Amino acid sequence: MADINLSRITKCFGDYRALDQVSLDISDGEFVALLGPSGCGKTTLLRLLAGFEEPGEGQISIGGQVVAYPAKGVMVSPEDRNLGIVFQSYALWPHMSVARNVGYPLEVRGMNRADRDRRIAEALDIVALGPYADRSPAELSGGQRQRVALARCLVMEPRAVLLDEPLANLDVHLRETMQQAFLDFHRRTGATMIYVTHDQAEAMAMADRIAVMDKGHIRQMAAPETLYREPADRMVAGFVGAGSVLPITGVQVENGGTCSVKLGDTRIAARVCPKLANSGHINGQAGLCLRPEDVWVEDEAPLRGKVEDCVYLGGRFRLSVRIDDDHTLPVYANRRARVGDPIGLKVADGWVFDRLAGEVA
Amino acid sequence: MQATGRLRGALPGIMTRSTGNRSSGRLLYWLLLPVFVISILPIVRLAFEGVFVGGVPSLDYFRDVLGSGATWQATANSLYTAGLGTIISLVIGGAFAFLVALTDVRAKAALVFCFMIPMMIPPQITALSWVQLTGPSSALLNAFGMAPPMGSPQPLYSAEGIALLLGIQHASIVFLTLRANLRMIPREQIEAARLAGARGGRLWWQIILPLTSPGLIAGTAMAFVTALGNFGIPAMLGIPANYPTLPTLIYQKLAGFGPSVLGEVSVLAMLIGAIAICGVAIHHRLLANRDYRLMGMVGRPLDIRLGARRSLVETILWAVLIAILVVPLMALIATSLVPAFGVKLNLGNFSFGAFYEVLFVQPSTIRAFHNSFLLSVGAAVTLVLVCLPLAYVMVRKPSKLTKLINLLIEVPYALPGVVLAIACILLFIKVPVIEISLYGTLGIIFIAYLARFLVIALRPVMNSFTQLDPALEEAAQACGAGLWRRLRDVLLPLAAPSAAAGALLVFLTAFNELTVSALLWSAGNETLGVLIFNLDDSGDTVLASAVAVLVVLVVIALMSCFQLASRRLPKGVVPWQT
Numbered sequence: 001m002a003d004i005n006l007s008r009i010t011k012c013f014g015d016y017r018a019l020d021q022v023s024l025d026i027s028d029g030e031f032v033a034l035l036g037p038s039g040c041g042k043t044t045l046l047r048l049l050a051g052f053e054e055p056g057e058g059q060i061s062i063g064g065q066v067v068a069y070p071a072k073g074v075m076v077s078p079e080d081r082n083l084g085i086v087f088q089s090y091a092l093w094p095h096m097s098v099a100r101n102v103g104y105p106l107e108v109r110g111m112n113r114a115d116r117d118r119r120i121a122e123a124l125d126i127v128a129l130g131p132y133a134d135r136s137p138a139e140l141s142g143g144q145r146q147r148v149a150l151a152r153c154l155v156m157e158p159r160a161v162l163l164d165e166p167l168a169n170l171d172v173h174l175r176e177t178m179q180q181a182f183l184d185f186h187r188r189t190g191a192t193m194i195y196v197t198h199d200q201a202e203a204m205a206m207a208d209r210i211a212v213m214d215k216g217h218i219r220q221m222a223a224p225e226t227l228y229r230e231p232a233d234r235m236v237a238g239f240v241g242a243g244s245v246l247p248i249t250g251v252q253v254e255n256g257g258t259c260s261v262k263l264g265d266t267r268i269a270a271r272v273c274p275k276l277a278n279s280g281h282i283n284g285q286a287g288l289c290l291r292p293e294d295v296w297v298e299d300e301a302p303l304r305g306k307v308e309d310c311v312y313l314g315g316r317f318r319l320s321v322r323i324d325d326d327h328t329l330p331v332y333a334n335r336r337a338r339v340g341d342p343i344g345l346k347v348a349d350g351w352v353f354d355r356l357a358g359e360v361a
Numbered sequence: 362m363q364a365t366g367r368l369r370g371a372l373p374g375i376m377t378r379s380t381g382n383r384s385s386g387r388l389l390y391w392l393l394l395p396v397f398v399i400s401i402l403p404i405v406r407l408a409f410e411g412v413f414v415g416g417v418p419s420l421d422y423f424r425d426v427l428g429s430g431a432t433w434q435a436t437a438n439s440l441y442t443a444g445l446g447t448i449i450s451l452v453i454g455g456a457f458a459f460l461v462a463l464t465d466v467r468a469k470a471a472l473v474f475c476f477m478i479p480m481m482i483p484p485q486i487t488a489l490s491w492v493q494l495t496g497p498s499s500a501l502l503n504a505f506g507m508a509p510p511m512g513s514p515q516p517l518y519s520a521e522g523i524a525l526l527l528g529i530q531h532a533s534i535v536f537l538t539l540r541a542n543l544r545m546i547p548r549e550q551i552e553a554a555r556l557a558g559a560r561g562g563r564l565w566w567q568i569i570l571p572l573t574s575p576g577l578i579a580g581t582a583m584a585f586v587t588a589l590g591n592f593g594i595p596a597m598l599g600i601p602a603n604y605p606t607l608p609t610l611i612y613q614k615l616a617g618f619g620p621s622v623l624g625e626v627s628v629l630a631m632l633i634g635a636i637a638i639c640g641v642a643i644h645h646r647l648l649a650n651r652d653y654r655l656m657g658m659v660g661r662p663l664d665i666r667l668g669a670r671r672s673l674v675e676t677i678l679w680a681v682l683i684a685i686l687v688v689p690l691m692a693l694i695a696t697s698l699v700p701a702f703g704v705k706l707n708l709g710n711f712s713f714g715a716f717y718e719v720l721f722v723q724p725s726t727i728r729a730f731h732n733s734f735l736l737s738v739g740a741a742v743t744l745v746l747v748c749l750p751l752a753y754v755m756v757r758k759p760s761k762l763t764k765l766i767n768l769l770i771e772v773p774y775a776l777p778g779v780v781l782a783i784a785c786i787l788l789f790i791k792v793p794v795i796e797i798s799l800y801g802t803l804g805i806i807f808i809a810y811l812a813r814f815l816v817i818a819l820r821p822v823m824n825s826f827t828q829l830d831p832a833l834e835e836a837a838q839a840c841g842a843g844l845w846r847r848l849r850d851v852l853l854p855l856a857a858p859s860a861a862a863g864a865l866l867v868f869l870t871a872f873n874e875l876t877v878s879a880l881l882w883s884a885g886n887e888t889l890g891v892l893i894f895n896l897d898d899s900g901d902t903v904l905a906s907a908v909a910v911l912v913v914l915v916v917i918a919l920m921s922c923f924q925l926a927s928r929r930l931p932k933g934v935v936p937w938q939t
Contacts (some may be wrong), residue, residue, distance in 0.1 A: 050835070050839060051836070051838075052835055077838070078835070078838040078839055079839070079840075079842055079843050080837050080841070081839075083839055084833070084839060085836065085839040087836060088832075088834070089830055089832050089834040091830065091832035091833050091835065091836035091856075092836075093850075093851055093855070094834075094855070095854040095855060104837065104842070105840035105841055107850075108840055108842045108846060109841060119773045146848060149836075152836070152840070156840060156841070162839075197691070227488065305709050334432075342669045
């Protein structure tokens with residue numbers, strides 16, 4: 001087990017900068033998710049960690065050991081990094097039995113037969129596949145195959161486990177079960193885990209911290225709840241959670257990290273990011289992030305809008321309410337609303353941040 | 362500070378490990394060296410003959426050869442026959458591959474088995490049997506009284522005759538590559554297209570054909586290059602018709618001898634090599650834009666139902682097989698049974714005298730079988746051992762060097778066998794550095810075989826590496842398996858079927874090979890191809906036919922053995938196995 005440090009990593013493929021000066025520190029035993037839209041560089045980052053790619057610049061160290069440092073010509077190959085990896089395509093070897101797949105890392109390390117068999121049995125028990133040891137991978141279902149891949153990581157007691165969209169090929173129910181399996185695995189082993197996904201729900205459910213990536217940069221790295229409540233910029237606010245980001249002007253900063261924002265014909269109170277709070281005033285545009293659970297329907301409220309859409313989510317409805325030409329709010333409601341109906345809204349909370357454009361922290 | 366301290370402490374260990382790994386990677390590159398020596402150096406040596414006149418660099422040979430109308434006539438003829446032949450191969454081989462791999466025709470194993478036989482029969486024998494079949498002196502047609510009247514022209518002595526036989530000879534190449542590709546198509550991709558509303562022609566043109574385009578392109582390129590370098594068919598059919606192609610022109614120049622013959626042959630060889638490289642380069646260019654790594658599990662093979670048309674399709678398939686395989690072989694057998702060449706065969710006068718003669722009177726037949734067997738098994742085994750790591754380097758660690766070699770190794774296969782033979786003689790008559798002559802030994806034939814058949818063994822392995830999910834190897838790497846370990850435990854088992862298929866092809870092709878050994882043989886070191894050629898050349902057409910029949914029987918027997926063993930072998934080892 002080990003902490004992982006990436007410092008100012010750049011990776012180019014031809015002219016394309018897949019990663020640009022990315023730094024990331026992951027502590028021992030932490031479960032970190034790399035979240036972002038496709039093409040954001042999250043898989044490249046994982047492959048750099050695993051050693052399948054060599055960074056162009058920067059330094060990667062695992063547990064204090066420098067594993068990639070192009071300036072000094074250091075590049076530890078993947079087979080010497082002792083990292084486990086779980087692929088989206090499972091990458092089970094079709095010509096080996098489940099047990100041999102799982103035991104392969106031990107076979108490579110030259111462990112004797114008896115110890116190996118014991119460890120394989122333990123690992124298969126942890127992922128609840130004990131009875132399947134002698135099957136061929138082709139005879140297993142998708143979820144079972146992924147659990148075999150996980151057991152293969154587990155058995156080698158890696159310094160960290162890297163997971164590359166491991167649930168993308170599985171159905172929704174299986175995903176939840178597998179999420180639980182990953183969490184159990186994490187709790188039981190205390191392994192550092194780095195989990196690449198484009199699914200924010202998956203990241204939020206499992207990770208201690210989430211690094212949101214976009215266009216080769218890490219936009220924000222924080223605990224899921226912080227990411228949700230206090231997104232650093234428009235990209236993060238829009239990507240994480242079912243919220244809405246509104247461009248706003250006329251923010252009046254008040255004491256205690258709050259402010260007042262003009263919305264429609266009225267003003268609402270919102271929390272404001274420290275940078276804006278300290279500067280005391282705002283030049284130009286800022287962004288307001290609203291979460292649907294902070295907005296509710298109140299017939300007499302001064303903020304008026306028109307229902308544009310109504311979706312039943314099971315137990316509640318999600319409305320989309322237009323309050324003026326450029327602003328639409330998401331709202332949870334207990335009753336169905338007809339599209340086109342006028343409606344009053346009360347906003348209990350909001351988050352104001354200063355970065356609207358694509359610039360980087 | 363603490364971090365930098367740790368960093369320094371960790372550095373030395375890392376450095377050694379890092380270099381250790383790189384050197385094993387570099388070790389792979391050393392593989393390119395023997396490949397270079399065996400398959401490229403002889404060609405370079407021959408090229409020297411073309412650009413040096415009396416030891417002085419000169420373009421005289423180029424001027425002479427390229428200025429001659431005969432050269433361009435032969436080039437045009439070569440392109441025409443090889444091109445037309447490739448189209449015929451594509452039509453026959455493609456139709457067979459699609460129908461056998463994708464539809465529910467019955468008796469697939471038998472169809473495939475029979476379809477493979479024409480490729481395993483030496484082109485001279487093919488040409489011989491077709492000539493025996495058609496024309497006024499056909500033993501078979503005469504026996505039935507169906508022969509055309511004496512004096513009418515032999516229809517196969519023409520450009521189209523050559524193209525037809527080239528097409529038949531190489532249809533199996535298209536068939537094999539295409540079917541390998543078709544079997545990798547996951548059923549879902551076709552089903553998705555059908556659900557999207559694609560049916561009939563649209564399904565074929567828009568989904569199946571594009572998905573199989575890598576196989577189609579590869580098969581076409583290989584068939585074209587093989588047809589271009591084919592010597593046996595244009596020699597048997599073109600020389601009587603006075604229709605020269607580049608390989609026969611080279612042969613005639615060599616036969617004519619003269620002080621400048623090597624130089625001119627060298628330039629002609631470069632010309633044919635250039636055409637072959639163009640063909641291969643187009644093939645690589647076309648394939649480069651297609652990364653059709655097929656996703657998904659390759660499950661059950663497709664079975665498109667032909668319904669009521671199935672019997673009709675089956676009848677046509679078998680009729681084609683009878684026309685291209687059974688009838689010519691009957692003609693060959695008929696010739697081997699006549700008491701003397703030209704005598705009309707009937708039920709009363711057939712004789713097994715020729716078989717008795719070649720098997721029990723002349724010791725050379727058994728010796729030739731022995732030599733051919735030794736050479737072809739040796740070449741197949743050696744090439745597979747080289748090809749597994751070599752294909753790995755070419756597919757997984759591509760560089761400018763590997764790309765160049767990828768093109769160049771096609772040359773010894775594309776060049777007519779006589780040219781390769783001359784190149785090998787020039788280079789190995791006195792091996793540089795160790796000063797040993799390989800000429801007059803089986804060794805020189807062996808080396809020439811390695812050069813010539815490298816491509817056949819390499820391509821299937823490369824294909825299977827290309828289609829392998831890289832994650833399979835990366836997973837092993839993450840497990841701590843080093844390069845050789847990964848090759849042994851993961852890549853080799855997964856590529857083994859295609860490697861075995863390649864080895865089998867090398868073995869069967871080398872077993873019948875003539876053109877390379879025609880110049881390299883020596884007394885006691887003759888191969889089967891040479892034996893047949895010499896017998897036919899000295900007028901013993903009946904004896905030649907008898908040996909040819911024996912060769913065909915042995916080939917069919919060997920193929921049957923593999924066919925029977927195929928159930929116990931991993932899937933894909935026997936190249937024609939369903």
